[in-house]
Amino acid sequence: MKLLTVSGSPHYHAKESVSSLMYGVIFSLIPAMLVSFYFFGLPAILITLTAVVSCMFFEFIIQKYLIKGPVTIFDGSAIITGVLLAFNVPANLPLGLMVIGSAVAIGMGKMTFGGLGKNPFNPALVGRVFLMISFPVQMTTYPKPTAFTTQLTDVVTGPTPLTALKDGVTQGVPVSEIMTQLPEYGRLLIGNMGGSAGEISAIAIILGGIYMVIKKIISWHIPVTFIGSAAIFAALFWLINPEVYPDPVFQLLTGGLMLGAIYMATDYTTSPMAPWGMIIFGVGCGLLTMIIRFFGAYPEGVAFSILIMNAFVPLINRGFKPKRFGEEVKNG
Amino acid sequence: MNELFNEITVLSVVSLGAIGGVAAIVLFLVAQKFKVIEDPRIDEVEELLPGANCGGCGLAGCRALAEAIVKAESLDGFSCPPGGSEVMQDIGKAMGWEAGESTPMIAVLRCNGSREFAPPKVKYEGAMTCAFAHNLFAGEGGCPFGCLGCGDCVEACDFDAMYMDKNTNLPVILDDKCVACQACVKECPRNIIEMRKKGKKNRRIFVSCINEEKGGVARKSCKVACIGCGKCLKECKFDAITLENNLAYIDYEKCTLCRKCPPVCPTNAIHELNFPVRKKKVEKEATTE
Amino acid sequence: MGGVHPPENKLAEKQTIERLDPPKSVAIPLAQHLGVPAEPVVARGDQVKTGQRIAKGEAFISAHIHSSVSGKVKKVDAVVDASGYRKKAIIIDVEGDEWEEGIELDEGLQKQCDLDAKEIMTKVQEAGIVGMGGATFPSHVKLNVPKGKKAEYLIINGVECEPCLTADHRLMMEKGEEIMVGIELQMKALGVKQAIIGIEQNKPDAIQHLTRLAADYDGISVQALEVKYPQGAEKQLIKALINREVPSGKLPIEVGCVVHNVGTAFAVYEAVQKNKPLIERVVTVSGTSVKKPSNFMARIGTPVSALIEAAGGLPEDTGKVINGGPMMGKALNDLEVPVTKGTSGILIFTENESPRPPEQNCIRCARCLTICPMGLEPYLLAQLAEKQRLEECEDERIMDCMECGSCLYICPSAKPLLDHIRVGKTRVGKMIRERSG
Structure with a gap:
């Protein structure tokens, strides 16, 4: 007989593992992916593939030859970074840039700090912001959504609703007038609008989010408070001056807010641990997003707001502890 | 040319200069106000110490030792294990104090329960830390006194003087790197590592076992355990060996390194290090330097 | 708050308790309870009877130990016990089964009891009863309410939230x-008017059975509880039953509660009504590979191997044998370990079930923190403990950890969180003791 094993309790272990959680997230991303493929066609597929493959490639290279440690490219985390990075750029971004972005996301955003679980900032967003600042033209040339038949070569480009709004408002055009030019809410919900590859369809992303909450992959705290606080903040401004500030529904359905709230802000490593910490984090993200959208130079602020809040996570973790058992004595 | 000296340039140079000046004055005043007057000798002594902050002297690092030395104005009772008496002599010379001779010490592992001699009876799984394994069970070999082999001592060593031997699953102490800081001694949950006199030419004789169980029980888990038979006791002419709780112990102050006791030990529990190879019987692991 | 749902695997749920014959030889450890080990009062060569006191625990927190068999004391020597270390035990060679006088052996129910609180307490102490749930805290100490405190509720733990174990379940059924009589006696000893039996909903038959019986007893009620681990932990049970939180570092008596296991209640009944000391207990032997998962009434000191033999023998592919439940039990080094007062089960894991999943980087998913029943941050405590930052460990309330194992169970990275926390607890405990001198 083989030797008996001796270990500390517990002797049971839940079936969940890091990779099962990661693949759960990837599974929940499928609807958003399909919508993106439908509206942006082949370029969307190519950009997603490029991002995933190059993220895994860079992780492999770094783990194998730089760190000389175990290679864990199949745990799913690099795939998620790749998919999310692809979702955050225009579908017609040159593939070379995508590779650079992946290198930055994995190399600078993740592996520099020691790999999975050690990075303070969301790697996909690090990659996105890097591309945004380094290649502003390519990063803001959004293809118009069309059917799947579009050829790679002659992509029609157009502004995203948020860019159109920003441009209009800065030129002094009232919001109501700009709105007439923009797609109606039903189209926004489905995702028939200009924008980054994967962020367009609010409904698909919400579906994925609901799946993840049911499967307990993420908790509701961050998405709900992120979206909620953004909505409340937007509503306040809308009530004050509807001619300059659009209504909250428009704010929620456009840009990367849904994708950010459900997929980027909820990244395990870069979000707080305790429930109250998550709530503070979500509210902070929501408010910052709206502040950037209203007063910043960029039309969109989700990426920056999440990165800024990422920086506060260690502090939030310190300040907001879970409720200890036996802390308040209730007799009843 | 004129553009260089336009109004904006001048203004910024002047204003930045002014700010800098004010800041410098503030800094100077604050530095004066909060100046801590410290004995300059502390710095001098610290300079002479190795700067490893190992805590081997029993104080919280080299600075603390320097402070303590200067405060006491003498070197009595202070020692720097990594630096040895050399460093203390240097300090004594610099400060003009008498520095006593200190015996060089070294860490010694008093367990030889390798995979071969104490074969694993169970498999351990969990956090690789002796502190936990010690709480959990007697050890893979089954000896409740023996080395657990998780390497907490190696982890504690700041001088790279230890490593885990993969084959024996025991730590190995490197004579030339060990500075006798006692970090491993404090870390070992079973107090297996002892500080002993380094000995002439690095030669040491010691009982490599601390098992206090009865001979038969100890033998059951480990072939090279001290069984407390007392043979070495009879062999020793210098009263250096004592037997207590079924365990022999060699007093390094009294031991003359005569090499009489190792051959009589029936379980080969007495180790001699760095001696020339015996002529007749081939002895075990004379660690070559 | 918190809690996990490990697979229940209660394979021996329907197996009636089977009485095991005394083995050929027993080893009765002197430390079967929390506190000071008992002092032997017999010596080598002495003849002892079943139920005779063989070691006395005179210290404030200690318990007497009785012989579980009749025969001759072979020796008082160290044997390997469940802790993995050799501890002192009295080894007795069995000769026949002759019981000490005064112990009633008939199985008839005896409800009537004219003893007063003090006498009941003395009898409990005399019988060497300890907490049968696994913590093995001497029961008479718990029944003795400290001055200035008042017990309002007696809480009876029939939760058995540990997977696999069915000993308490069967005891409640049979x-x-x-x-019930045992609970009544304990109520009398404590001077409380109300007793609540907490049972998890996965034991509907036990809930029904005891509810029906409780109707005949004043002040005893049965409450069904949500199935989750660790529902049966003292503090969690009080919270679930009467919604009071025991403050950190305090005992249940702080909120007017005394918690006892159903097994303890049964032992109290036997001690007071039948004069029978605690010399046997129900032990579940189970596991997916076990031929005959069973519940045995085994004598204290019976080697584990004898129990496994009675359950169909040790399977070929055994990888781990656990003393206790899968969440808090101890893996055994040796199968000759004796059954003690706290042994609620012997579980056999196959080679495939034994290993932990490979350890990975912590991804900070916050699962450990979400499920921690004490509201702690296991990931942080483990890190701090590993780095030996003991003051911070204490500030983060490491001593509140009851080592339920939920964090390690749920961790997707399979970090040995609890291993490190345990080390931290030991070190912080030492630090606190040193500080207070």
């Missing part, structure tokens, strides 16, 4: 009446 010895329900006796348990």
Whole structure:
């Protein structure tokens, strides 16, 4: 007989593992992916593939030859970074840039700090912001959504609703007038609008989010408070001056807010641990997003707001502890 | 040319200069106000110490030792294990104090329960830390006194003087790197590592076992355990060996390194290090330097 | 708050308790309870009878130990016990089964009891009863309410939230009446008017059975509880039953509660009504590979191997044998370990079930923190403990950890969180003791 094993309790272990959680997230991303493929066609597929493959490639290279440690490219985390990075750029971004972005996301955003679980900032967003600042033209040339038949070569480009709004408002055009030019809410919900590859369809992303909450992959705290606080903040401004500030529904359905709230802000490593910490984090993200959208130079602020809040996570973790058992004595 | 000296340039140079000046004055005043007057000798002594902050002297690092030395104005009772008496002599010379001779010490592992001699009876799984394994069970070999082999001592060593031997699953102490800081001694949950006199030419004789169980029980888990038979006791002419709780112990102050006791030990529990190879019987692991 | 749902695997749920014959030889450890080990009062060569006191625990927190068999004391020597270390035990060679006088052996139910609180307490102490749930805290100490405190509720733990174990469940089904009388006796000893039995909803038969019986007893009620681990932990049970939180570092008596296991209630009944000391207990032997998962009434000191033999023998592919439940039990080094007062089960894991999943980087998913029943941050405590930052460990309330194992169970990275926390607890405990001198 083989030797008996001796270990500390517990002797049971839940079936969940890091990779099962990661693949759960990837599974929940499928609807958003399909919508993106439908509206942006082949370029969307190519950009997603490029991002995933190059993220895994860079992780492999770094783990194998730089760190000389175990290679864990199949745990799913690099795939998620790749998919999310692809979702955050225009579908017609040159593939070379995508590779650079992946290198930055994995190399600078993740592996520099020691790999999975050690990075303070969301790697996909690090990659996105890097591309945004380094290649502003390519990063803001959004293809118009069309059917799947579009050829790679002659992509029609157009502004995203948020860019159109920003441009209009800065030129002094009232919001109501700009709105007439923009797609109606039903189209926004489905995702028939200009924008980054994967962020367009609010409904698909919400579906994925609901799946993840049911499967307990993420908790509701961050998405709900992120979206909620953004909505409340937007509503306040809308009530004050509807001619300059659009209504909250428009704010929620456009840009990367849904994708950010459900997929980027909820990244395990870069979000707080305790429930109250998550709530503070979500509210902070929501408010910052709206502040950037209203007063910043960029039309969109989700990426920056999440990165800024990422920086506060260690502090939030310190300040907001879970409720200890036996802390308040209730007799009843 | 004129553009260089336009109004904006001048203004910024002047204003930045002014700010800098004010800041410098503030800094100077604050530095004066909060100046801590410290004995300059502390710095001098610290300079002479190795700067490893190992805590081997029993104080919280080299600075603390320097402070303590200067405060006491003498070197009595202070020692720097990594630096040895050399460093203390240097300090004594610099400060003009008498520095006593200190015996060089070294860490010694008093367990030889390798995979071969104490074969694993169970498999351990969990956090690789002796502190936990010690709480959990007697050890893979089954000896409740023996080395657990998780390497907490190696982890504690700041001088790279230890490593885990993969084959024996025991730590190995490197004579030339060990500075006798006692970090491993404090870390070992079973107090297996002892500080002993380094000995002439690095030669040491010691009982490599601390098992206090009865001979038969100890033998059951480990072939090279001290069984407390007392043979070495009879062999020793210098009263250096004592037997207590079924365990022999060699007093390094009294031991003359005569090499009489190792051959009589029936379980080969007495180790001699760095001696020339015996002529007749081939002895075990004379660690070559 | 918190809690996990490990697979229940209660394979021996329907197996009636089977009485095991005394083995050829028993080893009765002197430390079967929390506190000071008992002092032997017999010596080598002495003849002892079943139920005779063989070691006395005179210290404030200690318990007497009785012989579980009749025969001759072979020696008082160290044997390997469940802790993995050799501890002192009295080894007795069995000769026949002759019981000490005064112990009633008939199984008839005896409800009537004219003893007063003090006498009941003395009898409990005399019988060497300890907490049968696994913590093995001497029961008479718990029954003795400290001055200035008042017990309002007696809480009876029939939760058995540990997977696999069915010992308490079977006891409730088969010895329900006796348990009721035992509870009544404990209520009398404590001077409380109300007793609540907490049972998890996955044991509907036990809930029904005891509810029916409780109707005949004043002040005893049964409450069904949500199935989750660790529902049966003292503090969690009080919270679930009467919604009071025991403050950190305090005992249940702080909120007017005394918690006892159903097994303890049964032992109290036997001690007071039948004069029978605690010399046997129900032990579940189970596991997916076990031929005959069973519940045995085994004598204290019976080697584990004898129990496994009675359950169909040790399977070929055994990888781990656990003393206790899968969440808090101890893996055994040696199968000759004796059954003690705290042994609620012997579980056999196959080679495939034994290993932990490979350890990975912590991804900070916050699962450990979400499920921690004490509201702690296991990931942080483990890190701090590993770095030996003991003051911070204490500030983060490491001593509140009850080592339920939920964090390690749920961790997707399979970090040995609890291993490190345990080390931290030991070190912080030492630090606190040193500080207070």
